[in-house]
Amino acid sequence: MLNIEFTKMHGLGNNYLYINLFEHTYDEALFVPLAIAMSDVNRGIGADGLVLIHQTADADCGMRIFNKDGSEASNCGNALRCVAKYVYDRGLLPRATFTIQTKSGINYVSLQVANGEATSITINMGQPKFERQAMPMQGEATAHVIHEPFDVDGETLHMTNVFLGNPHAVFFVEHIEQAPLYTLGEKIEKHPIFPERTNVEFIEVVNDTELNFRVWERGSGVTEACGTGACGAVVAAVVNGHCKRNEDVTVHLAGGDLTIKWDEAGDVWMTGPAAFIADGTFFYNQ
Numbered sequence: 001m002l003n004i005e006f007t008k009m010h011g012l013g014n015n016y017l018y019i020n021l022f023e024h025t026y027d028e029a030l031f032v033p034l035a036i037a038m039s040d041v042n043r044g045i046g047a048d049g050l051v052l053i054h055q056t057a058d059a060d061c062g063m064r065i066f067n068k069d070g071s072e073a074s075n076c077g078n079a080l081r082c083v084a085k086y087v088y089d090r091g092l093l094p095r096a097t098f099t100i101q102t103k104s105g106i107n108y109v110s111l112q113v114a115n116g117e118a119t120s121i122t123i124n125m126g127q128p129k130f131e132r133q134a135m136p137m138q139g140e141a142t143a144h145v146i147h148e149p150f151d152v153d154g155e156t157l158h159m160t161n162v163f164l165g166n167p168h169a170v171f172f173v174e175h176i177e178q179a180p181l182y183t184l185g186e187k188i189e190k191h192p193i194f195p196e197r198t199n200v201e202f203i204e205v206v207n208d209t210e211l212n213f214r215v216w217e218r219g220s221g222v223t224e225a226c227g228t229g230a231c232g233a234v235v236a237a238v239v240n241g242h243c244k245r246n247e248d249v250t251v252h253l254a255g256g257d258l259t260i261k262w263d264e265a266g267d268v269w270m271t272g273p274a275a276f277i278a279d280g281t282f283f284y285n286q
């Protein structure tokens with residue numbers, strides 16, 4: 001049996017189990033089954049997935065994220081904010097600005113701090129891509145998908161695709177509470193047109209600086225919040241003429257609000273909270 005020390009944290013209710021690889025070393029083959037076992041709410045701890053905090057020569061620290069089905073993703077906005085809070089509050093990186101490496105690149109982080117704790121975290125989430133090949137999505141490799149008809153389960157929706165280190169299929173709806181999250185979320189996630197699946201976001205435009213948002217996440221299902229998804233939603237809203245570049249947009253997710261801006265330089269900025277829930281030991285029977 002392996003005793004696995006972990007910290008549970010959440011970003012607007014999107015909760016992960018964090019393992020500090022600055023202090024522990026495990027076999028690489030362990031992480032996928034461990035993500036599944038620890039995320040299980042009945043026989044494990046219960047979470048949306050597993051996040052590894054590790055050292056890297058390319059940035060001040062590194063992060064890997066596994067969804068609760070064990071699939072590894074290349075980026076995670078809520079986990080980035082939680083990792084930033086973890087390494088600052090626990091003294092691994094006692095600085096208010098630093099970089100975190102993910103599989104999709106290097107993210108610049110700046111913290112608002114009070115009494116030795118990070119109270120709000122701002123992250124440069126990089127520049128969006130729109131080509132089908134980026135998602136990836138079948139069809140003409142360099143084509144963009146902006147408000148295009150998309151047939152699923154006998155319905156025709158209009159889809160906008162945005163890649164921000166991970167794929168987002170974004171759909172605008174009249175009323176967010178009527179979004180077909182549970183009826184179509186998984187069908188879109190696993191649609192054969194997406195060979196590596198996709199995250200699925202439904203957006204209601206409140207006005208040009210406010211969006212209501214719900215998400216079906218690849219590999220985790222419905223979650224309270226999705227940071228990369230909120231960034232993708234704002235980018236999709238701008239390219240569809242609902243919001244403006246270089247303006248703060250408030251995204252109302254089920255778990256709370258994020259402030260997102262797609263600036264003139266092309267970078268997408270995300271600002272929001274992160275919180276500790278518990279420290280613990282998981283007794284893992286391999």
Ligand SMILES: N[C@H](CCC[C@H](N)C(=O)O)C(=O)O
Pocket residue numbers: 014065067072073074075076077078079166167199217218219220225226227228229
């Ligand atoms: N399910 C996502 C990873 C987690 C992203 C989300 N939790 C966020 O905060 O960005 C994927 O497979 O691409």
